[in-house]
Amino acid sequence: MKKIALIVMVLFVMTWVFSQEDVIHKLQLDSYDLQWQIQGEQIIITLKANTVGWISVGFNPSRIMKDADIKIGYVDDQGDVFFEDHFGNSMFSHRKDRGGNEAQNFHVIQGSQQDEWTEIQFSMPLNSGDENDQILDLQEPVKIIFAMGYGDNIRAKHFNTDSATIVLQP
Numbered sequence: 001m002k003k004i005a006l007i008v009m010v011l012f013v014m015t016w017v018f019s020q021e022d023v024i025h026k027l028q029l030d031s032y033d034l035q036w037q038i039q040g041e042q043i044i045i046t047l048k049a050n051t052v053g054w055i056s057v058g059f060n061p062s063r064i065m066k067d068a069d070i071k072i073g074y075v076d077d078q079g080d081v082f083f084e085d086h087f088g089n090s091m092f093s094h095r096k097d098r099g100g101n102e103a104q105n106f107h108v109i110q111g112s113q114q115d116e117w118t119e120i121q122f123s124m125p126l127n128s129g130d131e132n133d134q135i136l137d138l139q140e141p142v143k144i145i146f147a148m149g150y151g152d153n154i155r156a157k158h159f160n161t162d163s164a165t166i167v168l169q170p
């Protein structure tokens with residue numbers, strides 16, 4: 001009897017844990033739409049922004065853009081996705097994470113462009129261990145910054161930015 005009760009309890013806890021991880025969270029701003037889902041040590045992110053140029057999301061800047069873990073990319077006219085892992089190396093600039101391909105901590109799942117909106121879905125570790133990335137604590141407030149450009153040149157400045165501070169939660 002005790003064994004059955006234990007099995008039921010384990011199944012209950014497992015169901016709770018998995019249902020928590022299945023939750024798709026959403027943050028909707030005027031020109032940006034962010035959806036995310038926690039899967040173990042990874043976060044799956046769908047970033048959508050109102051442009052056919054480059055789009056970007058950044059995590060936990062210390063000031064404006066500085067120190068943010070920036071993920072940036074675009075979908076070209078052939079539908080191919082270009083995406084890079086950057087960081088805010090000053091309040092008004094960013095550069096590719098140091099350390100070559102090893103420091104490019106993301107995996108692109110898909111990307112598309114439709115009706116003046118670009119969407120890129122990718123996964124990244126909550127804690128990559130890379131000094132140019134930020135550790136995402138699911139219980140603590142995280143500042144998220146957004147930016148977009150007119151064209152596919154990720155070196156060009158944004159024409160629009162936004163930000164929000166939220167708790168990511170499992």
Ligand code: HEM
Pocket residue numbers: 056057058064065070072091092093094145146147154155156157158161162163
């Ligand atoms: C070459 C690329 C970039 C340049 C030259 C640049 C430059 C600047 C400058 C000069 C500002 C000050 C305010 C303004 O003039 O709008 C700023 C603000 C900002 N940037 Fe960037 N930026 C670049 C890319 C990015 C990227 C990739 C992000 C990614 C999320 C970003 C997010 C922001 C945010 C959130 C602000 C704050 C806006 C505000 O507080 O009103 N920027 N940037």
